[in-house]
Amino acid sequence: MEKILITGHKIPDTDSICSAISYTELKHAQGVENAVACRLGKVSRETQYALDHFGAETPLFLDNVNPDADGTKKKVILVDHNERFQTPDGIENAKILEVIDHHKFNLITDEPLKIVADTVGCTSTIVYRLYKQAGITPSKRAAGLMMSAIISDTLLFKSPTCTPEDVEAVKELSKLAGEENYEEYGMKLLIEGTTLSDKTPDEIITMDMKEFDMNGKTVAIAQVNTVDTKGTLSMQADLEKAMNDRINAKGYDLFVLIITDIVKAGSYVLATGKSPELVEKGFKVTLENNTAWLEGVVSRKKQVVPFMLEASK
Ligand SMILES: [Mn+2]
Incomplete structure (x- = not known):
C-alpha cells in the first residue's frame, strides 16, 4: 500500500521526532493506516531518553523522498518545519499533503495543501490540539x-x-501519560540533552572557546550550556587543570569558563590565571574558590566580553 510519510526536520530534535510519532498515531486512530512516522537523521540523546521512557520505537529513517521507479510521487506530511533546506531530499518531486508547524514560513507549493500553524512553543502542542479537535x-x-x-x-x-x-x-498530557510529576521528569529529560558526562575536561573547555585581547591581556573565554551546573562544577578540579594546561601552552593571562544554566538563566563563572580581577571588577563579584554566580548572564557576546573589556582598561 502507498505510504504517507510523516517527518520532522533534518538534524531532528525531540519535537521533530515526537510530533512525527504522535501525529502518525492520530492518523492511525482516524483510519489512515498507511501513515508512517519517519526521521531524517540520528536521534539525539535527549530524544532517545523520551522514546525509552515511554516505550516508543525509533521512527523509520528516510534518506530521500524521490519518486518510485514507476514515477509515482511520494506523499509527505511535514511536521515542525517547512523550509526547503530542512526538508527531506527530493521534496520538490514529492506531494506535500500537510504541514504542521510553529516556525516562520518559507514554503511555496504547486498544489493546495493543509497547513496547521500557530505561534505556540512546540509543534506537539498543535498536534495535541488536533487530537482534541x-x-x-x-x-x-x-x-x-x-x-x-x-x-x-x-x-x-x-x-x-x-x-x-x-x-x-503539558499538565493535561502528564496525566494521560501517567507521569504526573512532569517537572521532575522534564529536568531529567533536559539534563540528558545537555549532559557533559561523556566529555573530557579539555573537550568541555574547548567546545566553544574564543580568545580575546583585552588591552594587552590575552583572555580565553569558553562557554558551556547545561541544566546540571552542579554536575559540571563537581569536575572543578579537573576543569581547572585543563584550563591551566591551556594557559601554560598558550600564555593566556586568564582562562574563563562560563557554565550557563539554561533553566535558571544565569551562569557560574570559573576563572584561573594571573588576572582574575577582570572577572571581579567586570561583574562586581568576589571569586570564592575561583568561582562566582552571575545572575541573569547567559550571553558571552552581550553580557560577558563587554564588561571584562571595560574592566581591563
Ligand atoms: Mn519545534
Whole structure:
C-alpha cells in the first residue's frame, strides 16, 4: 500500500521526532493506516531518553523522498518545519499533503495543501490540539512523547516562546501519560540533552572557546550550556587543570569558563590565571574558590566580553 510519510526536520530534535510519532498515531486512530512516522537523521540523546521512557520505537529513517521507479510521487506530511533546506531530499518531486508547524514560513507549493500553524512553543502542542479537535484521546505513549517535546522546546516553560497553551498541554498530557510529576521528569529529560558526562575536561573547555585581547591581556573565554551546573562544577578540579594546561601552552593571562544554566538563566563563572580581577571588577563579584554566580548572564557576546573589556582598561 502507498505510504504517507510523516517527518520532522533534518538534524531532528525531540519535537521533530515526537510530533512525527504522535501525529502518525492520530492518523492511525482516524483510519489512515498507511501513515508512517519517519526521521531524517540520528536521534539525539535527549530524544532517545523520551522514546525509552515511554516505550516508543525509533521512527523509520528516510534518506530521500524521490519518486518510485514507476514515477509515482511520494506523499509527505511535514511536521515542525517547512523550509526547503530542512526538508527531506527530493521534496520538490514529492506531494506535500500537510504541514504542521510553529516556525516562520518559507514554503511555496504547486498544489493546495493543509497547513496547521500557530505561534505556540512546540509543534506537539498543535498536534495535541488536533487530537482534541478530533475527539480522540492520545495513547499513554503519544501523550508522553508530546509532553516531552513541549518540555524540550520550551526548556520547561522558561523559553520566551512558551505560551499558556503549551503549559496547559503539558499538565493535561502528564496525566494521560501517567507521569504526573512532569517537572521532575522534564529536568531529567533536559539534563540528558545537555549532559557533559561523556566529555573530557579539555573537550568541555574547548567546545566553544574564543580568545580575546583585552588591552594587552590575552583572555580565553569558553562557554558551556547545561541544566546540571552542579554536575559540571563537581569536575572543578579537573576543569581547572585543563584550563591551566591551556594557559601554560598558550600564555593566556586568564582562562574563563562560563557554565550557563539554561533553566535558571544565569551562569557560574570559573576563572584561573594571573588576572582574575577582570572577572571581579567586570561583574562586581568576589571569586570564592575561583568561582562566582552571575545572575541573569547567559550571553558571552552581550553580557560577558563587554564588561571584562571595560574592566581591563
Ligand atoms: Mn519545534
